Amino acid sequence: MDAGGWIAFGSGIVALLAAGFTFWQARTAADSARQASRQAQAAEDQVRIARDQLQQAERVHREQLALAERVHREQSEPYVVVDIGPAQSGSSLLVLSIHNTGPTMARDVRIQVTPALESTHASLTPRLTTAVSRTIPMLPPNRRLVYAFDTHQRWDTNLPMRYDFTVDAHGPQGPVEQLTYTVDLGVLAGYLVGERPMQRVEERLDSIGGHLNGLASAYEKANSEAIRAHRQR
Structure with missing residues (x-):
């Protein structure tokens, strides 16, 4: 192979290596782009979650504030x-x-x-x-x-x-x-509508009177001899 052939062969090798390097760079760039896209999507998801949490916290705070204001107002209102x-x-x-x-x-x-x-x-x-x-x-x-x-x-x-x-x-x-x-x-x-205002008191007194009469009768029976002797004296 003459010098021209070696030059052509070398040029082909160089071109082939350049093409491979270019392909590797392109693939690496694509992988980096996909990774960056995933990272960007993850960042967007995190931002969205944080925004939703913030909105929920603000909503809960507003509801709690409104409830506290309502409770305070009701406690200070006539009824x-x-x-x-x-x-x-x-x-x-x-x-x-x-x-x-x-x-x-x-x-x-x-x-x-x-x-x-x-x-x-x-x-x-x-x-x-x-x-x-x-x-x-x-x-x-x-x-x-x-x-x-x-x-x-x-x-x-x-x-x-x-x-x-x-x-x-x-x-x-x-x-x-x-x-x-x-x-x-x-x-x-x-209910008690129509009942005499003192009816319960009267009923209670009647009950107490009945118990006292019973006690008096029991005492008289238990001490009948002493009571008879006392009366005779």
């Missing part, structure tokens, strides 16, 4: 309760009560009732209507307004036994949540 029940244990008088059980002043208290209040005593009905139809300008904490409503005679009539009361009011921070109460007088049917 007006409307109810119907015996004036006292054993009383035959039923009363309508409007009671602010909250810690702050209730203002502009408005009450709606369905159906309209009605008593077996005709003179009480207009008073009850006025009591629930007018706006109460203010109701201090633990203030209780009481109105005569009816007696045990109600259970002998066809008058409504169930009432729904809706209460709206304002507290220190503005309007409070609307409250609704359902009062079922049928629940009181087996």
Whole structure:
């Protein structure tokens, strides 16, 4: 092989080596690109997870803050309760009560009732209507307004036994949540309504008297001889 042939052969070898090196570089570059792509995807996934965790933490924080604010507000708001029940244990008088059980002043208290209040005593009905139809300008904490409503005679009539009361009011921070109460007088049917206020005391005294009589009889039997001798003397 002459010099030209060796040169051509050498050139081919060099070209072949160059092509192999180029292929190796291309493959290495491709592997690096794939690795970089995977790293970039992993970084994006981490960023997305971190963003989701941050959003969730912010949402939980907002919910906790809103809950804390609501609890604080409810603890500082008036709480007006409307109810119907015996004036006292054993009383035959039923009363309508409007009671602010909250810690702050209730203002502009408005009450709606369905159906309209009605008593077996005709003179009480207009008073009850006025009591629930007018706006109460203010109701201090633990203030209780009481109105005569009816007696045990109600259970002998066809008058409504169930009432729904809706209460709206304002507290220190503005309007409070609307409250609704359902009062079922049928629940009181087996209660102490109509019983004499002192009936339980009387029954207890009668029971004590019976026990004392029994003790006296037992003592007399056990000491009959001594009692007879004492009487003879």
